[in-house]
Amino acid sequence: MSWSRTVLGPLLLVIVALVAVAAGATAGERAPRASLTYVGMTGGATIAAGAREPVRLYAEETGSGRPILLIHGLGASTYTWRNVVPELARRGRVIAVDLKGFGRSDKPFDLAYSPADHARTIVEFIRRRGLDDVTLVGHSFGGAIALLVTLELNRSAPGRVRDLVLIDAPAYRQPSTNFVDLMRMPVLPYALLTLVPPELATWLALDEDQARLMSPRDVLSYAAPFRDAGARHALIATTRQIEPPDFASITAAYATIPQRTLIIWCRDDPTVPLATGQKLARTLKRARLEVLEGCTHVPQDERPDAVNRLLRGFVR
Numbered sequence: 001m002s003w004s005r006t007v008l009g010p011l012l013l014v015i016v017a018l019v020a021v022a023a024g025a026t027a028g029e030r031a032p033r034a035s036l037t038y039v040g041m042t043g044g045a046t047i048a049a050g051a052r053e054p055v056r057l058y059a060e061e062t063g064s065g066r067p068i069l070l071i072h073g074l075g076a077s078t079y080t081w082r083n084v085v086p087e088l089a090r091r092g093r094v095i096a097v098d099l100k101g102f103g104r105s106d107k108p109f110d111l112a113y114s115p116a117d118h119a120r121t122i123v124e125f126i127r128r129r130g131l132d133d134v135t136l137v138g139h140s141f142g143g144a145i146a147l148l149v150t151l152e153l154n155r156s157a158p159g160r161v162r163d164l165v166l167i168d169a170p171a172y173r174q175p176s177t178n179f180v181d182l183m184r185m186p187v188l189p190y191a192l193l194t195l196v197p198p199e200l201a202t203w204l205a206l207d208e209d210q211a212r213l214m215s216p217r218d219v220l221s222y223a224a225p226f227r228d229a230g231a232r233h234a235l236i237a238t239t240r241q242i243e244p245p246d247f248a249s250i251t252a253a254y255a256t257i258p259q260r261t262l263i264i265w266c267r268d269d270p271t272v273p274l275a276t277g278q279k280l281a282r283t284l285k286r287a288r289l290e291v292l293e294g295c296t297h298v299p300q301d302e303r304p305d306a307v308n309r310l311l312r313g314f315v316r
Contacts, residue, residue, distance in 0.1 A: 057125055058104035059097040063089030066162070067131045068315065070096040071122065071149075073140030074242070075235055077103025079221050080139060083304035084311060091315045092135070097125060099142070101234025103225055113237035115141075115244050119148035126153070126160060133162045135315055139300065140272065141242070143169020151253050164261040165314065167307075168297050170272045171254070171280050173247050183239040193232045198223035213301060254283045261287040262314040264307060266295040 060078050068088050072080045078096040088094045098105040100121050101113060122145060126134065138146030143166040153160040183189045199219060214222075225231040244250060261284050265277035274291065281289035290310050295302035 053108060053110075055100050055106045055108060055121060057097055057100065057106070057121060059095055059125075060085075061093065061095045063092055063094045065092040067129075067134040068092045068094045069122075069126070069131065069134050069136050070094065071136065071138040071142035071146050072096075072099065072102070073138075073142045074238060075102070076139070076142075077225065079103070080298070080300060084300050084308055087308040087311060088137075088315065091312075095129070095131070097122070099145070101231065101238065107228060107230025107234050109230060109233055111237055111241075113234055114241040115144060115148060118145050118238070119152060122149050123152050127157075132160055134160060135163050135165065136161055137165040137167070137311075138169060139167040140169060140297065141238075143167055144171055147171060147254065147257075148250065150257055150259060151250070154257065154259075161259055163259050163314075164257075165264065165311065166261060166277075166280065167264045167299060168266060168269050168272050168277070169263075169280070170242075170276065172251055172276050173243060174272070174276065180239055180242065183236050189236050190232065193226070193236070194229070198226040251283075254280070255285070257284055258286065260314075262310060263287055263289045264299060264310055265289065265291050266297060266299055266302070267291050267293055268295070269297045271297045 058078070062085060068091070070078070070081045070085075070088075072078065077098045081096045085094050085096065099118055101107045126149070136146040136149060138144070146164060146166065147169070150161045150164060182192075226235075261280075263277050263281055263284075265274050267274055277289055277291070281287045292299050292303050292306050299307050
């Protein structure tokens with residue numbers, strides 16, 4: 001992201017960096033807990049994780065044929081896929097899901113927001129929906145979740161995952177950021193994310209190229225979920241646990257993944273460096289890395305035509 005547009009102090013810059021973190025969040029009200037389905041919802045699932053309260057995940061579905069499951073990044077939602085869903089729907093049954101705590105999924109005030117927790121809900125979602133031979137597409141944090149989901153399903157249900165698309169995914173340990181350090185502080189992040197208007201934070205967080213592509217509707221859609229205190233809690237709780245304690249064993253297991261994998265990366269990504277994508281491409285058995293120019297961390301927003309071209313050549 002470029003910060004030449006901002007006029008706020010360094011602390012606010014840190015805050016806004018991930019409120020709209022390289023992706024969108026869809027507008028809409030939080031769904032009531034009394035109902036199993038959502039008005040206008042094309043498909044979802046109620047997920048029970050152990051003894052925890054069941055969590056209902058919102059999903060949007062279009063197309064027919066073999067399933068293609070889209071998993072958004074941190075702070076994002078199904079809205080981040082708006083430019084690629086039409087293309088993918090020509091090739092299969094596209095299901096875009098909101099992670100727990102984001103978009104229109106449930107946002108409980110618990111601490112079950114670790115990568116393992118998010119992966120468990122997606123695994124259960126796949127099982128509840130009866131998805132087989134699925135292509136997993138994950139952007140940023142969603143790419144890391146897609147890798148965890150693949151590892152688990154390869155162990156417990158071989159054949160569920162057909163292939164993978166990973167977009168600027170933080171698959172390896174990397175230095176902490178100012179934002180992560182701030183989110184780990186007590187009390188302060190809750191106060192700051194409450195005081196900063198979501199629309200202002202979203203607009204300021206966009207770099208200049210991305211901002212030129214965003215309509216007022218886009219900005220409002222990015223910002224809308226963060227009016228909900230549960231969404232702010234989910235962002236903070238997920239960020240605080242973003243690096244799993246067993247990261248070394250997870251990354252060591254990547255070499256066991258046999259699925260055909262397309263890795264898409266922005267050359268100038270300041271959030272997850274290209275070196276991560278290059279390392280993934282060397283480690284995964286059947287991976288191909290495609291590097292895009294003219295984007296930072298959200299190629300599906302910044303270079304949608306290029307992303308769609310790559311998806312056309314990969315998704316069968």
